Amino acid sequence: MKNTYYILQRELYAYFASPIAYVIMGFFLAFSGVLFSGYLSPTSDANTVMRQWFSVSGFVMLFIGALLPTRLIAEEQRTGTLELLFTSPVRDWEVVLGKFLATVALFLLLVVLTFYYLVALIVLGGQFDWGPILTGYVGLILLCSVFFAIGLMASAFTQSQAVAAVISIILSLFLWIAGPLFVRQSEDNWWANTLNFLSLQPHIDSFSKGVFDLRDIVFYLSIITLFLVITTQVLKVRRAD
Amino acid sequence: MIDVEKLTKYYGQRAAVRDVSFHVAKGEILGLLGPNGAGKTTTMRMLTGYLPATSGDAVVAGYNVADNPMEVRRRLGYLPETVPLYTDMTVRAYLDFTAKLRGVPGKGRKSRVEEVMELCRISEVKNKVIAKISRGYRQRVGLAQAIVHNPQVIILDEPTVGLDPRQIIEIRQVIRDLAGGHSLILSTHILPEVSTLCDRVVIINRGRVLVDKTLAELEQQGAGNERLRLEIRGPAQQVQIFLASQPGILQIEQASADNAESDVDMLAREPRELNRFMVEAAPGIDLREQLAKAIIGQGWGLLEMRTAAPSLEEIFVRLINTDEAAELEDEEADELTDEDEELDEPEEEDTLNFAKPAPSFLQKAAGEELDEPAPTKKLEKKDNKK
Numbered sequence: 161m162k163n164t165y166y167i168l169q170r171e172l173y174a175y176f177a178s179p180i181a182y183v184i185m186g187f188f189l190a191f192s193g194v195l196f197s198g199y200l201s202p203t204s205d206a207n208t209v210m211r212q213w214f215s216v217s218g219f220v221m222l223f224i225g226a227l228l229p230t231r232l233i234a235e236e237q238r239t240g241t242l243e244l245l246f247t248s249p250v251r252d253w254e255v256v257l258g259k260f261l262a263t264v265a266l267f268l269l270l271v272v273l274t275f276y277y278l279v280a281l282i283v284l285g286g287q288f289d290w291g292p293i294l295t296g297y298v299g300l301i302l303l304c305s306v307f308f309a310i311g312l313m314a315s316a317f318t319q320s321q322a323v324a325a326v327i328s329i330i331l332s333l334f335l336w337i338a339g340p341l342f343v344r345q346s347e348d349n350w351w352a353n354t355l356n357f358l359s360l361q362p363h364i365d366s367f368s369k370g371v372f373d374l375r376d377i378v379f380y381l382s383i384i385t386l387f388l389v390i391t392t393q394v395l396k397v398r399r400a401d
Numbered sequence: 402m403i404d405v406e407k408l409t410k411y412y413g414q415r416a417a418v419r420d421v422s423f424h425v426a427k428g429e430i431l432g433l434l435g436p437n438g439a440g441k442t443t444t445m446r447m448l449t450g451y452l453p454a455t456s457g458d459a460v461v462a463g464y465n466v467a468d469n470p471m472e473v474r475r476r477l478g479y480l481p482e483t484v485p486l487y488t489d490m491t492v493r494a495y496l497d498f499t500a501k502l503r504g505v506p507g508k509g510r511k512s513r514v515e516e517v518m519e520l521c522r523i524s525e526v527k528n529k530v531i532a533k534i535s536r537g538y539r540q541r542v543g544l545a546q547a548i549v550h551n552p553q554v555i556i557l558d559e560p561t562v563g564l565d566p567r568q569i570i571e572i573r574q575v576i577r578d579l580a581g582g583h584s585l586i587l588s589t590h591i592l593p594e595v596s597t598l599c600d601r602v603v604i605i606n607r608g609r610v611l612v613d614k615t616l617a618e619l620e621q622q623g624a625g626n627e628r629l630r631l632e633i634r635g636p637a638q639q640v641q642i643f644l645a646s647q648p649g650i651l652q653i654e655q656a657s658a659d660n661a662e663s664d665v666d667m668l669a670r671e672p673r674e675l676n677r678f679m680v681e682a683a684p685g686i687d688l689r690e691q692l693a694k695a696i697i698g699q700g701w702g703l704l705e706m707r708t709a710a711p712s713l714e715e716i717f718v719r720l721i722n723t724d725e726a727a728e729l730e731d732e733e734a735d736e737l738t739d740e741d742e743e744l745d746e747p748e749e750e751d752t753l754n755f756a757k758p759a760p761s762f763l764q765k766a767a768g769e770e771l772d773e774p775a776p777t778k779k780l781e782k783k784d785n786k787k
Binding site for chain 1: 504
């Protein structure tokens, strides 16, 4: 576990040593800020504004969030530093987990920076029901973590960050809307239910309504674990030949 | 300290390493030698646990690599062929990170990193970002990360590749300083490196061990007859006949007749031939004095005479060539006995791989000694006789 922390430390260092962290954070804040101000209107209450903001932020992160973790493994495969990690007394999963958590940590920092929306709403005289705000943030973090796990997996497949980012976006997009896209509302058979269940989007709804549904949390965590395990296995297989 | 037993690695149908066995004692420096593509890197990667072996056993520092990879890695320092550097970090931060990963305890870590930077002579760049330092420094930073946790076993994959002569000398010095407390495996295709650094040599070709000997043994093996290199101005045929008549001489070989007569000679219209000979005498007989007198007595010009001890290069090339010839025979035999297997043999790739590197590193490593084609020519003959 200590090793995971060392890897996390190094990846955070790397994020801020290159312009990537600043560019992506800046872009996200600018873009989501514009959307936020768009949702502001004299008639809407504070919670509605934030709810709309949460749902669109997740979608924005699907695209730009893919650029964060895809560098992590692809780049190391290209430069050969993965050989350093995998000949050190560090387990494969510790490397993968460390890299994943570094990205999540970076995103948490980004989330903290968005708290000024809340401050702005209070200053403007908004009244908050804090429950949905809290669950909304938790949902956003879980959702983006899924994107990061997918990005990391894509990164393990290739040496090129660009290729990894494309794979990551396509896969995330598919998972995001597979259910709503392919299944009509009224349909009720096994494959429609499965597809709906596997889609990321339906699971986010309860969070934005202020409900902590354990099933949704378990769902997100399972998906994340699944992708991280695949990442570890891909690395193992790619190394062997 | 390192025990390798029948280590084998297949990539698909192709065997990159076949039944490689060797042993490295504590404090010993082993040179792993071979042409490009011989399987050196694959062997080393299996020792580090980076690549799983198809079969066979490797025990490093008392632990089996397959069963206890973490214990092995804790006791092992490895410098891959491409130096694994995070170019966005400073030298010090990078070494601190690698020290943490290798489990150097927090208390002595800082001083250990300083110590290693001192040892590898990189202290003057410790606060520079790795992307900004020169290749020579990078290579030494790579070496520093391999030894930062004071491992019992150090594996270096071509540590001097791509460095200039001064840097090579510096890095060799560092490696020599390391020996003693550590067991070291060093792969290279630069032969002088082996003679200056290593106690023992394992030569690998086509994924198999050809030779496993101490340096002295290897040189002795190549020694054989005394050989003299002569450059004589005089009519070739007569000189040769004369030489053959001298007592003690076993064999005479005329090297390429030097047709590049100087302009002065052309003007004088005097056919003065410049001839090179390689003369072999029985071991232990020094013919030089007697031969020099005799040649001059004949009125010919003796321009050069020197003993030609077979260099490591010659021994190496001979070994590889013999192995290559054996491979051809093998393949012919395979064709006769088993037609299916012949399909699996990637023979074209093999010959391409091995035909080329030999001359190239001859030129690189041996320089002037090898611009005369005579010795190789002769070696080939000898091989065929065998």
